[in-house]
Amino acid sequence: MAVYTDISDEELSTLLARFDLGVALTFKGIAEGVENSNFLLETEKGRYILTVYEKRVREDELPYFLGLTRWLAQRGYPSATPMVDRQGQALQHVRGKPCAIFSFLPGLAVRRPTAAHCREAGEGLARLHLAGEGFSMSRANDLGQAAWAPMFDALKPAAEALKPGLSEVIDGDLERLAAAWPADLPGGIIHADYFPDNVFFDPAGRFAGAIDFYFACNDFLAYDIAVALNAWCFEPDGSFNITSGRAMLAGYEAHRPLSAAERAALPALAHGAAMRFFLTRLHDWGATPAGALVRPKDPLEYERKLAVHRSAPDLFLLGQAK
Template sequence: MAVYTDITEQELGAFLREYDIGELLSYKGIAEGTENSNFLLHTTTTSFILTLYEKRVDPGDLPFFLGLMEHLAKRGVTCPLPVERNDGTLIGEVAGRPAAIITFLEGMWPRRPTAVHCRAVGEALAKLHIAGADFGMTRPNALSLEGWKTLWAGCHERADEVEPGLVAEVEADLSAISSAWPSSLPAGVIHADLFPDNVFFLGNELSGLIDFYFACNDLLVYDVATCLNAWCFERDHAFNITKATALLAGYQSVRPLQQEEVEALPLLCRGSALRFMLTRLYDWLNGPDGAMVQKRDPLEYVRKMRFHRQIRSANEYGLVQQ
């Protein structure tokens, strides 16, 4: 969570002249989002989020991300709606960064998710997959097999500093997962980062999904695997099969998994755990000290890699065959 870039009221005023959203009353940097700078704006009409895209986001990807949010919102997936500028475009510039304004979604992300939340997330994920099917743009997943190798090249020399033996463990997993990775499963637009802090609730009702800045085209069930990792482990690292059962049932109530997807699920969970371990490890070893960012422990995901390695079938996740 971070605000990387502060902006002056003059810079913001100039930027807002290109929008028809009322007069600016206040803006506050908010401690959400790990990649970009986010501000909550109040104007004479309502509240908005202003996002400044920092260097990790490729400006060439912004039309995909923002176009996807627009596409999904029109199909009933509650997510922030990018606000059009007076010239009809979605992207401007503030303080030398690409920037966009999106509508503000009320709701709170669950710090301690329950099975009720997990079921709702499963349903919402399946709806997202269906609503994304006719989105006209595509974006490859930069953090799939090839991306993992690049990340690993940037941190394998020091990985054993984080845990002795980690180099051998990761290299074995990279090899095993890559050679077994499926290619013929149903694919489409995935969120790819649907952690609890990207899902808002009002009480037990899911009120919206945010942060589409890892969205891409990939295997749909890989998104399910990422949600299992993000939502169904406790703070003591124990897998919570009640939550996983609820998440999978919620998903299948909207989009039943095919037999091939079910069979691939343990491998995809391993792959997803490896992917998040690698980005965390990379940041752990390479991130700037003292930045306004909380580094996240890669070892949490090493534990998940180990857990999934001993799973023999998706039934062990609590999946009930449809």
């Protein structure tokens, strides 16, 4: 989450007049994340989040994202739910940009997840995959394996500027991933951005919900686990915490056991998931607008994770004997 677009009091009042949410009492920007402009909104009837969609989110895809979060809410999955106006519409516009107002999801994200948090997060991810079953809309993963090599072609100068010699190393990774990428694993709705800042916990440390579904798509369910392993189970020194990884997988399999093929594919999927976030961070490193209340995330964090995948892929089998 971030703030790229300022909203005036008059613009906010005009927007709220379409809803039955009462008048605004407080309104402030949330300066976290990298994708959209987000605001904490408190009205006479409760607390909400106003999201203004910036350039990366295509307006024609918003019905998928908004429809998915409403579907998940109807299935009992804890996530921020889009509010609808008096005409039953969730998608709105402000300052010429699409926007939506969401229910406020209580809970806290954690900056330094423990193994117990990882287990809870794994359970939450499996519940998400199960709740997504039957959703009628579909969206391809436009940041999936087929997109990485073409994306990197335009980023090679940036990679060399970041670290001399890195371009050749990444080319080698991309070749290995193309050869090793699985072709037939169980698929469905995935979050695709299941990071600690997108997952909330209650005061007892139990999973309380997930937010930010703007990369959600249809892909291998195990790829979503791989994204989460990278995001949750690395230590600040760049090492992979296998105890946390096993805890995450155990939490996930308490609700949805993995097939043998999914377990065998985890090293390649996790390597690929690290590549995806390295590439998008490398792109954002030089593309964040001046004056935005956000700091782009360091691509070198994921370059270091790529090195771990390259040198020790067996770690990501997580000691599974099944």
